[in-house]
Amino acid sequence: MAIASSDTAIRTGRVTRFFLYLVLILFALFYLLPFGVMLVNSVKPLAEITGGNMLSLPDVWTLEPWFKAWSSAQIGVEATGLSPYFWNSIKMVVPAVAISTILGALNGYVLTKWRFKYDTLIFGMMLFACFIPFQIVLIPMARILGLTGLAGSTPGLVLVHVVFGLGFTTLYFKNYYQVFPTELIRAAQIDGAGFFRIFQRILLPSSGPIIVVSVIWQFTNIWNDFLFGASFADLDSQPMTVALNNLVQSSHGVKEYNVHFAGAVFAALPTLLVYIVAGRYFVRGLMAGSVKG
Amino acid sequence: MGFLDIKNATKSYGELEVLHKVDIEVEEGEFLVLVGPSGCGKSTLLNMIAGLEEITSGEIAIKGTTMNGVHPSKRNIAMVFQSYALYPNMSVGQNITFGLEMHDVPKPEREKAMNNVAKLLQIEQLLDRKPGQLSGGQRQRVAMGRALVRDPDVFLFDEPLSNLDAKLRVDMRTEIKKLHQKLGATIVYVTHDQIEAMTLSTRIAVMNGGYVQQLGTPKEIYNTPNNLFVATFMGSPSMNLVPVKIVKLDKGIAAETSNAHGQTVSLPFSSPSDELKSYVGKTVILGIRPEAFTDPGGADRDASNIVEIDNEVIVTEPAGSDTFVMTTLGGKECNARMRADVQVKPGSQARFAINMDKAVVFDTDTEMRIP
């Protein structure tokens, strides 16, 4: 009789285990390959890509494509490289993430600890807003941004991202604060702390993990957004993703694949870095937002 | 007018009334325990005193000032919570002084008050620790410290001992009692544990279904329960309840029932009231506490009316200090509390002594005690 002492009750034989590892490693290759190969090819001279084997390491290592993608590649009509767009993205992402996270935290706090009539309905409306296809708001959004003079500007994009990120940040903070003991809030009330002081002194110091989750989630989503950037930005506010697409899709001249790849790596770098640094929280956050229990 | 007045306090959520016109006057220095099963409304009442829940109708006043609508922090109350509710990110010292800080008490005074309380509760060495590093008993002390430091008019305790293990619970119970005697504080204490209620309180309010079933001293509650609910809820093992018929004797009246063999048993009352006499011929419920139902040698010598009967022993449960012996009266199982080394065997006959001085009688229909 098997008395399982380990933390999983399932036991597997040798052959099965070999098969398991084989499948798992093959899939790891599948996930690594396209991006990994792109990374390798971004440090090859163009001739090696068009003439050679994509899976081989470069004969000549060069960072030339990286420099070119960053500072001198032709994007649209101007040969500026991706750097201005990189900064456009930063200028858009930082305030959008900060504002949506702060609002989400306050909303989560209200919706769990200061409940009132119809709060579930309000939360439901916010949550539903996460899931609408954004096509439904494109036309009026373009109109409003135009009317308010925010069209084609970074503040305009920040506004859009705050609005459509609110549902998720509220969801995260609500789920997190839901299990935060309400007795603590009551104790603080009796101690004489008001709404904001309770938030600042009691809740906020314990909110580290969920702030990380919210920031990572919002950062990834907003950085990676293409639709809003393509729809509402103009040259001096265009984010990285739109610029990368322009670079890759440009039809004139020789297709400089290595520069495209370097550009794609630049566009992927911030989110990948965030993911590598705080990936564990990221996964936990995805769980919090999607799977319960 | 008392120190803390609860007048006709009613709580309803929409249509649902969960607390019905509660009336309690608490004197200064009293230790009032609200006891009852979960969902009886005791915590709701406590939260209403604290101001954490609104009063739907009626009034709650402290020192003659109505507290309806007054913010919790302005009521000069302090509360100890079931989970202790210590702020996890603050040190013990900060936890204790947080309330004073919120009330703009200057720092030197806060420190002084904190040190006094820490000394009183012997938690001086814990002041710099975080709540997460404390044991259950230590957290309990800190939670009490946080309440004490405010020097409130009324202390509110919401099942403060229910998260502790049995041994610690008894120790802390004694400690709370000592603290009350020392400080003479006015306390309202919620628990579902009737032993806690009995040991701690100067008065008990037994609650059920949103009603106060009985309000009285522990002794009153235990010896003369108002109704069947109070009788069964208070006391462990609970009171034996036997359906009996009231019969007239030459002198006075008796309760008549049957033993395990179906033989008639007659239990004459010591000094029946006129009201009880009016029940002659009717069936009522006789209540006998296990300690009033014992072996002849263990019976109370001061009692005036001990009735001895023979009955069959069903089960014996030696409990160290006593032996509980199960038998049946009137078809109901009854628990008798005998001396520890009494010689009785399951299935055999034994002689039981019933102290009828302590017997109480309830009306079958209204379930109220017949005085």
Next chain:
Amino acid sequence: MASHATNPDFRTRLQNWIPKLVLSPSLALILFFVYGFIFFTVYLSFTDSRILPSFGWVGFENYEKLFRLRHWDIAVSNLVVFSGLYIFFCTVIGLMLAIFLDQKIRGESVLRPIYLYPMALSFIVTGTAWKWFLDPGIGLEHTMHLWGWESFEFNWIKDRNFAIYTVVLAAVWQSSGFVMAMFLAGLRGIDNEMLKAAQMDGASNFSLYRRIIILQLRPAFLSAFVILSHLAIKSYDLVVALTGGGPGRATEVPATFMYSYTFTRNQMGIGASSAVTMLLTIVAIMVPYLYSELREKK
């Protein structure tokens, strides 16, 4: 005698109002930018708007036109094929990897991030990588030829009939790791004592999974389905980056259809009606789900 004042004091009243005040900016934003805009777009879909919104009421004309358009037909059938395959493969691969990873695998902490990292990438980056990887001229096919496998052919991305499958491939590559993480969390939440009990009852590993474990993952299945279908209907970036809707219109989906009709073909009325159709599809999937989620939490 104390008065029977039931009016809360100022502080209590203030404390009652602050939470609502704090919530109100968010609520206003959502009401205006989400629900107001939805209303506006729905309205536009019944008007003769072309390059700019106009307010001539035309009833269901736009919808009639939309449903007669061959272009829309292609987009919808592409979406059906795409989302069906995408949801199926993501679920199967995600579940398989999660079950395999749950067998006390050495190196789980290395494998898990490898499976998950595509989730952190922009669809534009994914599209760039896969577009080239699948390009027969320089990508995988070319490499195979160089390695001496002359007959190897993999030109789906250039083939009208197969191009949509390359979108599926890239999308599955991006999202299946995420689905794996969801299932893994579900598996880790299953009570081990129950599994031990089942083993004592003589259940084999296979029947353990089939009869007990997978049934317990119901919430994870539901969440995965909802999130994947929502991602599928929203998918715009990937198609733009990978195929640009081509070759021809072979990989057009409703999201790209809406964009091109509204902003490049100046048929705003039809664009709006297509957006409304997309919204209704999402509503049909999401509302029952959200409703059950919110009810459970009470």
